[in-house]
Amino acid sequence: MLKLSGTEVGFGRTTIVDDVTLSLDEGEIGCLLGPSGCGKTTLLRAIAGFEPVQGGRIELNGQLVSSPAQLVPPEKRGVGMVFQDFALFPHLTVFENIAFGIREQSQDEQKRRVHQLLDHVGLAGYGPRYPHQLSGGQQQRIALARALAPKPKLLLLDEPFSSLDAELRESLATEVRALLKEEGITALLVTHDQQEAFALADKAGVMYHGRLLQWDTPYGLYHRPAHHLVADFIGIGVLLHGSVTEDLKVDTVLGLLHGDEVQRGTEGEAVDVLIRPDDIVIDESSERRAKIVARGFRGAHFLYTAELQDGSHLICMAPSHHEYKVNQEVGLRLNMDHLVLFPAGYCDT
Incomplete structure (x- = not known):
């Protein structure tokens, strides 16, 4: 449904988007x-x-819509868009806002589609109201319903939940995903909030300085980051220095680590190992000792910073029904299913 190949966008001599390639199949959310x-x-x-x-191409449903030599106008693309500020018409009712993009249809068809969408977004009966009579979350639902009314091939959402509080953002993201799947709409969302991405997306990518560093499933971004900036942006973690041993393990301050990823290494090679909080379990029976130097309460769990014997720091989490004090010594046990490795020093460039 959507395919970008080496897409470049800029203003004058300034490149804003640099060589981006990605694709979305019909019905996928990116x-x-x-x-x-x-x-x-x-x-x-x-x-x-x-x-x-300025370079590359953009295709929608197999048709070229953008290249340096061709630009299909927005109204000819069959694309819907939900803006950050909702952009509802204040002088129109909720019904009139939703029906705005389907005015060429008959009155009966408009009523059927608007009432269907109001029911889908949980606002049945709100048609006569005006935008100023709605909460922020309700306005967002109406903006989404308006964009969906013409049944676009592709729906684009630009930071659609940024003005809402965190709890509402997460619940609304889940509702929006269910609605898009029910409508069979292909969609692409822009956000800086990884929780929104995890709640909504089938595919996701991390951009940095105009480049797309990785395009993958949310699971892949978290567990198999292809770039240290992806690892840094998605989730939290630290990098431990290590070196590849003769038997293709990684020697670190945590001991010898092994995994299929090391098979691509060479003996003596210096590497950095990504350690996530869920890779470390506090276990008093473990001989591997560390000192708690900081902690943060997260409700269901504590997030602890533990200092190893060489001064390195790790982040780990534990259920909050057991509380460890700062400066308390604890045992650490590894719970790593796979290794994520980067060349040593690569993360400093």
Whole structure:
């Protein structure tokens, strides 16, 4: 449904989006993650047709819509868009807002579609109200319903939950995913919030300085990051220095670590190993000792920073029904299913 090949977007001599390649199949939900200013929204606008491309191509449903030599206008692309500020018409009712993009249909068809969408978004009966009479979450639902009314081939969402509180963002993201799947809509979301991406996306990618570092499932981004910046942006963790041994294990301050990933290494090679909080279990029976130097309460669990004998720090978590004190010595047990390795020093460049 959506295919980008070497897409480049810029203004004058400044490149904003640099050589981005990705694809979404029909009915899939994708997400672009990254810090502010990394080119996410510019790329979304290029897909919508609001920005020309300087290189590469964008295809929708097998048809070329953007290249340096061709630009299909936004209204000809069959693309819907939900903006960060909702962009509802304040002088129109909820019904009129949703029906705005299907005014060429008969009155009966408009009523049927609007009432269907109001029911889908849990706001049946809200048609006569005006946007100012709705909460932020309700306005977001109406903005989504309006974008879905014409049944677009592709729906683009630009930071759609950023103005909502954290709890509402997560619950609404889950609702939006269910609605998109029910409607069979292919969608691409832009956000800087990884929890939104995890709740919504089938495929996700991390952008940095205009480049797409990795396009994968959310699970793949977390467990198999292809770049240290992906590992840093998705989840939390630390990097421990190590070296590949003769029998293709990794010698670290935690001991010898092994996994299929090491088979690509060479003896003596210096590497950095990604250690996630869920890779470490506090276990008093373990001979591997560390000192708790910081902790953060997270409700169901504590997030602890533990200092190893060489001064290295690890982050680990444990259920909050047992509390460990700062400066307390604890035992650590490894719970690693696989290794994530980067060349030593690569993460400093």
